[in-house]
Structure formats: C-alpha cells, structure tokens
Amino acid sequence: MTDLGIVISGAAGEGIQTIGDVVARCLLAHGYAVFSTQEYESRIRGGHNRYRLRVTDRPRNAPRPDADVLLALNDRAADHDAPLVRDHGWTLRPSGEGERAVPLAYRQIAEEAGSARYANSVAAGALCAAIGLPFGVLEPVVRRTFARHGASVADANVGAARAGLERARARLGDRAAADLPPREARYFRVGAHSTAIPLAAAAAGCRFISAYPMSPSTGIITAFARDPELGVLAEQAEDEIAALQMALGASAAGARSMTATSGGGFALMVEGLSLAGMIETPVVIVVAQRPGPATGLPTRTAQEDLLFAIHAGHGESPRVVLAPSDPQSAADLTVRAFDLADRYQIPVILLTDQLLADAQFSLERFSIPKASLAGRFADPDSIREYRRFARTETGVSPRLYFGQSEHLVCLDSDEHTEDGHITEDLAGVRRPMVEKRLEKGRRLRQEIAAPEIDGVEGAEVVVIGWGSTKGAIEEAVDELRGAGRPIGRIHFQELWPLPELDPPGAPCVTAEGNATGQLARLLRAELGWPIDRTIARFDGLPIDPRTIVEGLR
Amino acid sequence: MRRIEEYRSDVENQWCPGCSNFGVLTALKRALVALDLPPRRVCLVSGIGQAAKLPHYLRCNVFNGLHGRAVPVATAIRLAHPGLTTIVTSGDGCLYGEGGNHLLHAFRRNPDITIVVHDNRIYALTKGQGAPTTRRGVPTRLQVDGVTSDHAQMLATAIAHDCPFVARGFAGDIDGLSAILRSAIAHRGLALVDVIQPCITWGPHSADWYQERIATLPGDHDPADRAAAIERALENGAPLTTGILYQRDGRPTFEKTVRGRLGDRPVAELAPIDRSVIDQRIAALQPDGDG
Numbered sequence: 002m003t004d005l006g007i008v009i010s011g012a013a014g015e016g017i018q019t020i021g022d023v024v025a026r027c028l029l030a031h032g033y034a035v036f037s038t039q040e041y042e043s044r045i046r047g048g049h050n051r052y053r054l055r056v057t058d059r060p061r062n063a064p065r066p067d068a069d070v071l072l073a074l075n076d077r078a079a080d081h082d083a084p085l086v087r088d089h090g091w092t093l094r095p096s097g098e099g100e101r102a103v104p105l106a107y108r109q110i111a112e113e114a115g116s117a118r119y120a121n122s123v124a125a126g127a128l129c130a131a132i133g134l135p136f137g138v139l140e141p142v143v144r145r146t147f148a149r150h151g152a153s154v155a156d157a158n159v160g161a162a163r164a165g166l167e168r169a170r171a172r173l174g175d176r177a178a179a180d181l182p183p184r185e186a187r188y189f190r191v192g193a194h195s196t197a198i199p200l201a202a203a204a205a206g207c208r209f210i211s212a213y214p215m216s217p218s219t220g221i222i223t224a225f226a227r228d229p230e231l232g233v234l235a236e237q238a239e240d241e242i243a244a245l246q247m248a249l250g251a252s253a254a255g256a257r258s259m260t261a262t263s264g265g266g267f268a269l270m271v272e273g274l275s276l277a278g279m280i281e282t283p284v285v286i287v288v289a290q291r292p293g294p295a296t297g298l299p300t301r302t303a304q305e306d307l308l309f310a311i312h313a314g315h316g317e318s319p320r321v322v323l324a325p326s327d328p329q330s331a332a333d334l335t336v337r338a339f340d341l342a343d344r345y346q347i348p349v350i351l352l353t354d355q356l357l358a359d360a361q362f363s364l365e366r367f368s369i370p371k372a373s374l375a376g377r378f379a380d381p382d383s384i385r386e387y388r389r390f391a392r393t394e395t396g397v398s399p400r401l402y403f404g405q406s407e408h409l410v411c412l413d414s415d416e417h418t419e420d421g422h423i424t425e426d427l428a429g430v431r432r433p434m435v436e437k438r439l440e441k442g443r444r445l446r447q448e449i450a451a452p453e454i455d456g457v458e459g460a461e462v463v464v465i466g467w468g469s470t471k472g473a474i475e476e477a478v479d480e481l482r483g484a485g486r487p488i489g490r491i492h493f494q495e496l497w498p499l500p501e502l503d504p505p506g507a508p509c510v511t512a513e514g515n516a517t518g519q520l521a522r523l524l525r526a527e528l529g530w531p532i533d534r535t536i537a538r539f540d541g542l543p544i545d546p547r548t549i550v551e552g553l554r
Numbered sequence: 555m556r557r558i559e560e561y562r563s564d565v566e567n568q569w570c571p572g573c574s575n576f577g578v579l580t581a582l583k584r585a586l587v588a589l590d591l592p593p594r595r596v597c598l599v600s601g602i603g604q605a606a607k608l609p610h611y612l613r614c615n616v617f618n619g620l621h622g623r624a625v626p627v628a629t630a631i632r633l634a635h636p637g638l639t640t641i642v643t644s645g646d647g648c649l650y651g652e653g654g655n656h657l658l659h660a661f662r663r664n665p666d667i668t669i670v671v672h673d674n675r676i677y678a679l680t681k682g683q684g685a686p687t688t689r690r691g692v693p694t695r696l697q698v699d700g701v702t703s704d705h706a707q708m709l710a711t712a713i714a715h716d717c718p719f720v721a722r723g724f725a726g727d728i729d730g731l732s733a734i735l736r737s738a739i740a741h742r743g744l745a746l747v748d749v750i751q752p753c754i755t756w757g758p759h760s761a762d763w764y765q766e767r768i769a770t771l772p773g774d775h776d777p778a779d780r781a782a783a784i785e786r787a788l789e790n791g792a793p794l795t796t797g798i799l800y801q802r803d804g805r806p807t808f809e810k811t812v813r814g815r816l817g818d819r820p821v822a823e824l825a826p827i828d829r830s831v832i833d834q835r836i837a838a839l840q841p842d843g844d845g
Contacts (some may be wrong), residue, residue: 030841189839196839204832208821209634211626228835232827234633234812239659243626246619250599250630253617254638255822258630276620367839369832378822402822403597403615403631404638411609411616414602422565422610423618 003033005056005132005179006065010082011074014046016121019146020072021052023125025190025361026142027134032184034060034363036472038356038543043216043299049081056132056179060188060363062327063472064356064545069178070131072124074107091178093127093169103131103172110168111161119161122147126165133177136166188363192220193353197328197367198287199224201335203231205372207285208256211236211247213266216299217358218289221261241266245273248284253412255378255402257339261287264306265296271313274348278318278438280412281390281398283342283349285335290354290514292541301541302355304468304514308523310350311497317435319345319442321449322497324352324468328362330494336370341448343377345441346400352496354514356543357469381406388419392433396440442498449500452493456482460489460507462553465532467493467513467520470544474512477549488553493520504530512536512549556587565610574751574761575604577725578672579611582643584728585735586614589639597638599628601648604679605672605751608643622652629665633809635820639739642669646748647677650686650706657708660744661715665808668738668745671708672725674753682756692758709787712746713780713800719745720787720800724768725752726761730796737798743805750794764794771797778802 007024009017018039025035036055042048055065066085071092073079079094079102086092086101093103105127107120114123122143129139143162147155170177191197198221202210210233212222225233234256238244241262248258262270267288277284288310292303310322321341325331331353338349379399381387387408391398398419403410411421416431418424456478457463466474471492478488489507509532511521518535525532536552538544561583569575586596598609602621609616615638619627624642632640642649649657649671660669675692677683682695686706693700712720719741723731731749738745750768752761775797776782783800816824 026841187840187842189836190841191839196835200832200835203827204829206826208824209630211630229814230827230831232816232824234816234821236630236633236812238626239655242623243656243659246623246626247630249619250617250627251634251821253627254597254631254634255820256634258634272620273623276623280617280619367836369836374826402635402820403617404594404635404820405822407594409593409613409615411618413610413616413618414620415618421616423568423607 003056003058003179003181004061006068007054007056007070007072007128007132008068008082008085009052009072009128010078011050012047012078013041013044013050015074017050017052017074020121020125020128021054023142023146024128025054027129027138028054028056029188029190029363030142031134031138031181032186033058033181034188035190035361036060036062036363037361038064039359040542041300049078051082058184060365061472061476062362063476064543066545066547070128072128074124091131091173093124093131103127103169105165105168107165110164114161114164115157119158122158122161123165126162127169130166130169130173131177132179133181136163139166188365189367190361191328191364191367192361193325193328193331194218194220194289194358195224197331198335198351199231201332201369202259202339203233204369205336205339206257206374207233207259207339209234209248209251209258210260211238211244212261213238213241213244215263215266217291217355218261218263218287220358221287241269242273245270245284245286249273249277249282252282252284253403255405257343259285259287261289263289263291264293264309267306267309267313274320275314275316275318276414277348278314278316278320279414281346281438282412283346285338285342285349285351287351287353289358290352292539298541300355302514302543303539303541304354304470306352307467307496307519310352311523318438319347319445320497321347321349321445322352323349323495324493325357326468326471326492326494329364329367331357332369334494336372339372341445344397345445346397347441352468354469378402378405381408384408389421390417390419390434390437392419392437395444396437446498446500449498450495451500451502452491455490456487457489457491457505457507459487461487463489463491463505463507463509464549464553465491465509465511465520465524467496470512470514473544473546474549477546480546480550481553499523499527502528504528508533510534510536510552512544512552514538514544556590556592558583558587560593561586561613563611563613567611568607569604570755572754574725574754575608575672577728578670578731578749578751579608581728581731582670582735583612584732585739588732588736589739591639595637595639597631597640599624599631599640599642601644601653603645603648605643605645606648622648622656624648625653625656625660625669628667629660629663629808632665632667633812636809636813636818637820640667641739642667644672646671646673646675646687647685650708654686654706658715661712661717663808664718664744664805666743668747670735671746671748672751673748674751676753676756676758678753678756688758694758707788709746709748709799710784713784713787716805717746718743718802718805719798720783721747721798722794722796723747723749724764724796725749726765727796730770734798741801742803743807767794769793769795771795771799
C-alpha cells in the first residue's frame with residue numbers, strides 16, 4: 002500500500018504553494034489520494050515554510066510528520082528539514098552533496114530552458130521524477146496551471162518542468178522514492194475553508210458575510226468575494242466588532258448571515274454574541290482556531306477555544322457550538338448551522354482551526370446537503386397583533402424581518418417585553434423572558450447529535466477527540482488495534498449543548514490540541530465522565546497519528 | 555395624507571420631564587410624515603443612552619442594539635433591505651465615543667442612511683461624565699477640575715471624508731430641525747445631523763446658554779463649498795450655526811456598489827441560487843473536472 006510523505010520547504014514567496022499544488026494535482030490525476038497541509042510563518046517574505054503532501058492509494062486524511070522526499074527550494078531549508086527525511090529518502094536541493102541528496106540548480110536549469118522565472122516548474126518536474134511520476138502526467142497539469150498567462154508562458158513552463166524531470170531522473174536512475182502506477186480512482190480535492198464552508202453556506206441561502214481579515218479564517222470571505230455567482234454579499238468590516246454587528250443587522254433585515262474570524266477577533270465579537278442571544282437573531286460565526294493567548298502563533302494550529310466558544314458572552318442565553326472534522330462534515334455542519342440558527346433564532350458557532358482551514362483533503366465522495374429556507378419567517382397574514390418575542394411553549398417566537406409586512410418588528414438589547422420594548426418589570430417580564438430563552442437551549446439539547454462511538458465495549462482505553470483531529474485519531478487507533486490492543490474511540494462534532502450521555506465504561510483519555518484538556522474538563526463538568534488524562538499537543542502543529550500512538554504507549 | 559398619530563407609540567417614556575430629546579422626537583416624526591413614509595418602511599437603529607431610547611417612542615421598526623454599534627447595524631440593514639428608510643438615533647457618547655471608528659468607516663462606505671446625533675456634550679445616563687464633545691476645561695462629575703482633552707470635531711471630519719450631507723440642528727428649534735431631518739432623510743447617501751440637545755439635568759450648559767449662541771447659517775452659505783462647510787463645522791467660537799453645512803449629490807452609495815446586479819430587492823425575497831452553480835463547483839474538484 003502506498004503511503005508516501007513529501008515535504009516542500011522554502012522561504013515565503015519562493016513558490017512552494019504553486020509547486021505543491023501542481024504536484025498534488027498530478028497525483029490526483031494519476032489516481033492517488035493526497036492530503037496536503039501547510040506550515041508557514043506570519044510574514045510575507047523569507048522564513049521557513051512547508052507544504053506537505055501525503056500520498057496514498059485510498060484517502061488517509063491525517064498529517065504525517067516525516068518525508069520520503071524533501072524538495073528544498075534553498076539550501077538552508079534543506080539543512081533545516083534534514084531531520085524529517087527518512088533513512089532511504091531523497092533530498093532535492095539547489096546545491097550540496099550527500100549520498101541521498103540530489104543537487105539541482107533549479108534557476109540555472111530554468112535559464113537554460115528559457116528563463117530563471119520558470120525555476121518552480123523545474124522543481125516541480127524534479128519532484129515528479131523523485132516520486133516516479135511520468136512526464137505525461139505532469140505536462141497537462143503544468144499547461145493548465147499557466148494557461149491564463151498565455152500559450153508561450155505555458156510552453157516555457159512545460160519545457161522547464163521537462164528539464165527538471167529529466168535532470169533529476171538522470172541523477173536518480175531507477176532509484177525513485179516510489180513507483181506509482183496509474184490508478185482508476187479520481188478523488189475530490191477539497192478544503193474546508195476554501196470550498197466546503199462557502200459552498201454549503203451559499204447552498205443554505207446565506208446572503209451576507211462580513212469579516213475582518215484574520216488568519217486562518219480569511220479564506221472564507223475571500224471565497225465568496227471571488228465567486229459572485231454564489232450570491233453572497235461580502236463586506237470587509239473595519240473590525241470584528243462591526244463584522245458581527247453587520248451580520249446581525251443583515252439578519253434582522255431578512256438575510257441569512259455569517260461572519261468568520263479567529264480567537265482574537267472572536268474576543269471582540271463577544272458583546273455581539275450576547276446581543277444575538279438577547280434579540281434572538283440568527284447568525285453563524287466561524288471561529289478558526291490558532292494558538293493563543295493574545296496574538297499567539299497566528300499561522301499555526303490549535304484547539305484552544307472550545308471552552309471560550311461555549312462560555313463566551315455576558316449573561317445567559319443558548320448557542321450551539323459545532324466542530325467539523327473534515328471538509329464533508331464542514332459542509333454538512335454549515336448547512337446544519339444555518340438551519341439551527343434560524344429554527345432556534347440563536348447564534349451558532351462553527352469551530353475550525355488552521356489545519357482544517359489550510360489542508361486539502363482527498364475524499365471519495367463530496368456533496369453539499371440540500372437546505373431548506375421554508376419556515377424561516379412567520380406568515381404575516383396569520384398574525385393579528387405581532388409580538389416579536391411572544392412567549393410560546395418552545396420558547397421560539399414567530400419571526401418577521403424588518404419591512405416584511407405591516408407588522409412592526411422591535412428588537413432591543415435591553416430586557417424587553419414580548420413586543421420588544423424596554424422594560425424593568427422584574428416580576429412580570431424578566432423571569433419569563435429568561436425562561437423563554439433558556440427553554441430553547443433545553444430543546445436544542447434533544448436535537449444535538451451524539452458523538453461517533455467506535456469499539457468502546459471491552460476497550461482497554463477509549464480515546465476521545467473533537468473536531469479536526471478525527472483522521473489522526475482514527476489512523477492511530479487502527480494501527481494499535483492491528484497490533485492487538487483493544488482501543489475504543491469517541492469523536493465529538495456537536496459540542497454544545499452536550500447531549501445526555503452515559504460514560505463509556507472504560508478508562509478514558511482525551512486527545513486535544515490544547516494544554517489543559519478542555520474537552521476533558523467539559524465532559525467531567527457536564528456529563529460527569531471520568532477522564533483519566535489528556536494527550537495534549539500545543540506546540541502549534543497538528544495532532545498526527547504518532548502523537549496518539551506515543552500518548553497511549 | 556399621512557398623520558403624525560400613525561407614529562405615536564404607547565411605550566412609557568423614560569426621559570426626564572422637559573428633556574430636549576422630546577424636541578428631536580417631534581421633529582423626526584414630523585419629518586417622516588412630511589416625507590409620506592409609512593411606519594413599516596422605517597427602521598430606527600440606536601445604541602445605548604437616553605437618546606438611544608428614542609426608537610421606542612415612535613411606532614416603527616426598531617433595532618435598539620449595543621452601545622456604539624448602531625452604524626454597522628444600520629449599514630447592513632440597508633444593504634439587506636434597500637426599501638427601508640434607515641435612521642440611526644443615538645447620543646454623542648454612543649456615536650462619537652464608543653462607536654467613533656464605525657462612523658469613520660461609514661463616511662468611507664456612504665450607505666444611504668441618516669445618522670442623528672443627540673449632542674448634549676455630556677454623558678447623562680451615567681450621571682454626568684465628560685463626553686467626546688465636552689469642551690476642554692469644563693468640570694464634570696468625573697473630570698472635577700475640568701475635561702483635559704479637546705473635543706471631537708466630527709462634523710468637520712465628516713466633511714473632510716466627503717460625507718455627502720452634513721448638518722447641525724438644535725433641539726430647541728423643532729421647525730428648523732424637522733426641515734433639516736426631512737432633507738437629510740431624502741438625501742441619497744449618508745447624512746450626518748448633529749443635534750445640539752441641551753441636557754436639563756447634567757448640563758454642562760443650559761438651554762438658554764445655547765439659545766444665546768445659536769444662529770442659523772447665513773443665506774449666502776453654499777453647501778457645495780467644502781472649505782466653507784468645514785469652517786462652519788469647526789465652529790471656532792460663537793455662533794453655533796445650524797443648517798445644512800455640506801451637501802453634494804452623486805457619490806455612489808454603499809448598497810448600490812455592493813449589491814451590484816442584485817438590484818433593490820430585499821435579499822429575503824430573492825430566489826435561492828441555482829443548484830447547478832454548486833454542482834459545477836463540486837464537479838471541478840475532481841482532477842478531470844478542472845480542465
């Protein structure tokens with residue numbers, strides 16, 4: 002079974018992303034699955050960045066820390082990442098010697114092929130040679146990549162790619178790191194932020210997004226802005242405070258609305274989250290986690306904001322927190338987020354992270370669920386005297402948007418009467434209004450999906466995770482089971498409100514991308530589950546299968 | 555013919571008896587009636603403070619949100635539903651202080667909304683602290699030896715940003731204020747109206763003090779003359795001139811620019827996007843699908 006690790010490393014601005022995308026597309030066109038992740042620094046030029054590709058026959062969407070082939074765009078990067086290369090791996094680098102090194106002066110080879118500007122195509126060609134991909138696979142991908150710059154530029158890049166491939170092949174002979182015969186499979190290459198969430202939001206009828214640029218969330222508003230056919234009006238706000246306020250204003254005026262940010266921006270949105278709870282106005286908020294506190298590591302990954310997302314906001318009102326594990330669940334949960342937000346008239350938070358934001362997954366199937374816009378608003382004709390916050394058995398009041406009909410809509414951030422006006426009637430209004438809002442939370446709890454539970458009966462230990470770590474945990478558990486250890490697995494994607502669940506009846510550990518075991522604390526406090534300990538990763542890199550295997554040693 | 559009674563609200567008023575906010579309320583109602591706007595087509599947006607309670611005292615759609623946040627809310631309401639006459643009514647502390655940044659960006663965006671600032675030069679609901687508009691040296695309950703900063707010059711800032719309608723009104727001159735509000739609401743684009751609104755409880759100046767210093771703009775003031783408008787807005791010394799300081803037509807509005815081909819319909823009435831758009835994007839995710 003193929004399981005090939007490739008690392009492309011270099012400085013920001015050297016083009017590792019273009020090379021990585023070209024090679025990934027070659028591999029997909031050749032019938033392989035590719036899981037690609039990005040590690041980069043918070044700077045525009047220089048530094049040390051990586052683009053990782055994991056190549057498998059069937060999708061294995063979990064990060065792999067080591068490499069069979071390292072393509073280094075500069076010699077410093079080659080030395081820096083030498084420890085990642087496996088014993089029999091190859092390092093392609095601009096210069097330098099070594100038994101397992103392939104020195105290739107990319108720029109010079111490109112110049113010989115036409116111009117030093119095509120050095121990245123030389124490098125991409127060399128990488129294809131190192132993993133045994135034929136020129137016939139590379140050529141159309143390079144041609145398509147550069148087609149928009151004109152035929153002559155495309156031709157020149159194809160020439161440079163061929164030169165890189167031939168030079169590397171001359172050096173490697175038949176000792177390429179892999180032999181990759183063509184396969185029939187054609188996997189979908191999907192990113193959660195670049196594709197799944199924007200497409201699902203558009204399909205769910207989202208019409209407005211406002212956001213302030215913040216890594217790693219910016220891809221979402223960008224996707225809408227660059228694809229107007231999705232029909233989502235996109236506005237870059239002056240700050241995250243305004244971003245959420247705009248989303249709430251648009252929502253009150255009838256638009257399904259969303260915003261996207263990361264932890265620090267979400268901190269600024271918290272007053273607006275509380276407002277959404279008070280004025281019972283639906284909104285979807287994507288919080289793409291990165292390591293904190295404060296500015297932390299802006300371009301790295303973490304799962305540090307679970308308890309923040311659940312508890313953010315002054316006062317008490319219901320919200321939902323969902324944490325997708327891959328692009329398909331990101332699509333499913335985005336549609337679900339808009340649905341729950343509307344049906345319960347609440348804010349819904351989608352918790353992603355940098356891994357999920359920047360990784361491209363290979364999936365056998367990818368679909369966007371159908372969404373319904375029916376019943377979002379009440380029928381104005383069926384109402385005689387409209388009260389926006391009319392008390393009902395479910396706590397959910399008939400909702401109308403501003404200007405929908407003759408009925409006037411009054412929303413107030415103060416405690417308010419059923420018709421939405423400011424009041425200080427403590428006995429007559431305050432208590433029933435608190436109970437009305439909390440009743441929605443009680444009912445929500447019945448609707449939240451149980452976690453995925455796998456092999457818990459008779460398990461030696463149960464590994465519990467949430468969100469983007471699913472692929473890594475699954476792979477580690479499979480490996481350990483293969484070695485004869487009965488390991489159970491529970492994975493949460495719907496985290497708040499937590500449904501009522503009995504403890505698994507076996508020793509439990511959580512695996513989380515934070516230092517304090519936030520899910521463990523939540524499960525202990527809310528469900529009384531005994532959690533022995535947490536396998537914690539908080540260095541800014543994603544949890545990979547090794548993290549789990551070593552954590553269970 | 556529309557009647558002012560259509561706008562009458564039964565909500566109990568929490569303002570002090572004799573508060574000059576009543577003058578703003580009356581002037582606004584008259585302006586809405588004069589413009590023949592039905593309450594269902596009007597959305598008032600406010601923040602926090604005594605002035606921000608105004609929307610409750612006038613029958614229409616209301617978004618009484620958080621302190622300082624009325625402007626982004628109103629901007630997005632108007633974007634989602636361009637058929638709504640959207641008016642912000644809040645105090646100087648709310649709009650110039652807590653929400654100052656939003657105001658700056660509203661000048662840049664130019665949404666077709668009207669912002670009415672109740673400018674009383676004091677934080678009244680919190681009982682007498684300095685506002686961004688309180689003059690240097692004026693003692694307050696908090697700045698007991700006098701305010702130590704200079705006051706904000708938001709009207710001049712607005713004109714500097716080419717906010718296409720900038721006016722100053724006086725709550726004690728209901729007819730004059732109503733006429734200004736009528737023009738402000740009718741103007742296509744952002745309108746900023748700073749209303750001198752004396753606080754009878756916390757000062758720092760009495761209604762009489764203002765009355766002595768207020769003058770209407772001279773007849774030869776040209777609202778298209780930006781430099782002259784800034785000079786009037788800066789109000790270097792008395793008098794405080796009321797009237798339309800600056801007005802110009804033709805700046806593209808935020809909602810027209812952002813909505814583009816969507817036109818003027820409320821987004822809630824738009825048909826969902828065609829499913830084939832989604833299906834095409836999904837098909838392009840497979841290796842043979844992007845050629």
